[in-house]
Amino acid sequence: MRILLADDHAIMRSGLRRIIMDAFEDAEVGEAGKSDELLKLVAEKHWSILILDIALADRNSLELVPEVRQLRPHLPILALSMYSERQFVVHALRVGVSGYVTKDRAPEELLRAIHTILEGERYLSEDVARKLADHIAVGGDSGGEPHEQLSPREYEVFVCLAEGLMGAEIARRLDISVKTVSTYRSRILTKLGIGSNAQLMRYALERGLVK
Numbered sequence: 001m002r003i004l005l006a007d008d009h010a011i012m013r014s015g016l017r018r019i020i021m022d023a024f025e026d027a028e029v030g031e032a033g034k035s036d037e038l039l040k041l042v043a044e045k046h047w048s049i050l051i052l053d054i055a056l057a058d059r060n061s062l063e064l065v066p067e068v069r070q071l072r073p074h075l076p077i078l079a080l081s082m083y084s085e086r087q088f089v090v091h092a093l094r095v096g097v098s099g100y101v102t103k104d105r106a107p108e109e110l111l112r113a114i115h116t117i118l119e120g121e122r123y124l125s126e127d128v129a130r131k132l133a134d135h136i137a138v139g140g141d142s143g144g145e146p147h148e149q150l151s152p153r154e155y156e157v158f159v160c161l162a163e164g165l166m167g168a169e170i171a172r173r174l175d176i177s178v179k180t181v182s183t184y185r186s187r188i189l190t191k192l193g194i195g196s197n198a199q200l201m202r203y204a205l206e207r208g209l210v211k
Contacts, residue, residue, distance in 0.1 A: 001024055001026065001027045001028070001048045002027065002028045002029075002030065002045060002046065002047045002048050003020055003024065003027050003028070003029050003030070003047065003048060003049055003051065003114075004029075004030045004031075004032065004038075004041055004042070004047045004049070004050045004051065005017065005020075005029060005030065005031050005032070005051050006031075006032040006033075006037075006038045006050065006051065006052045006053060006056065006061070007033070007051075007053035007056075007080070008033050008034065008053065008055075008056045008057040008058070008175065009033075009053075009175065010033065012053070012103075013031050013033070016051065016110075017029050017031070019107045019110060019111070020111075020114075023111050023114075027048075030045070030047070033056075034056065034057070034058050034059075035056055035058055035059040035061075035064055038052075038056075038064065038068075039064070039067060039068070039071065042068050042071045042072055042075070043071050046072070047072070047075055048076075048118060049075070049076045049077070049078060049114060049117060049118060050068065050075055050076070050077045050078070051078045051080060051114075052064075052065075052077055052078065052079050052080065052097070053079075053080050053081070054079050054080065054081045054088060054092060054152045055081070055082070055152040055153045055156055057153075057174070057175060057176055060151045060152060060153060061079075061152070062079075062088075062091055062092055062095050062097075062151075062152070065077060065092075065095040065096055065097060066095060066096070069096055076098040076099075076117045076118065077096065077097045077098055077099075078097065078098060078099040078100075078101065078113055078114065078117055078123070079092045079097045079099065079100045079101070080101055080102075080103055080110075081100065081101075081102055081103065081152065082102065082103050082104075082156070083102070083152065083155060084102050084125065084127050084128045084131055085131075085148070085155070086131050086132055086148075087148035087149075087150075088100075088152055088155075089124070089128050089131070089132055090132070098117045098122055098123070099113050099116065099117050099122055099123035099124065100123075100124050100125065100128050101113050101123070101124075101125045101128075102125050102127065102128060105125055109125065113125075145207065146191055146192045146193060147191075147192060147203070147204075147207070147209065149191050150188060150191060153174075153184065154184055154187060154188055154191070156174055157170060157174070157181060157184040157185065157188060158188050158200070158204070159204070159209065159210060160173060160174070161185060161188070161197055161200050161201070162200055162201050162203075162204035162205070162209060162210045163210055164201065167181045167182060167185075188200070
């Protein structure tokens, strides 16, 4: 069995590797921290499953899924995310992932997701499945909030800005450059149709996106 991990945080990859190696002692585990590394490894070998962080630092991971599919049409993909917001789940399922698990779940759930996907079925975390069911129950994709158009990385920056963090603080937290934070901020303000951090914070508070 070959399992490929794609996450831009080395500590996270190390933790995932330990969990996987404890459960699958004979597995070969590959690691990628950037999009080009991921595509190179996918092209080089046949993998049993790809475990993909949806917010790689250098690129929106969900945009990579079609490229992965071109290289390995039948490769199962399990998406890992800090967020359970339904827009990310819906987008991930639409581009072709086999499962979606939030990073705050117990290791046992990650392993359950891997086993389920390897058996040819889909897997969603309980909290993700509940939110998706609630969304469908109230009318599906009719309408939607502006923040639901943000990419995973944009949403991470959005939350940091809404919490009142400065550019340098956000850069350190997300392990990106201050210039990149500024670029994301401009995109976020444009997508939300607002003009300042103060308005952004008010937007997030009114919708209960931050406390």
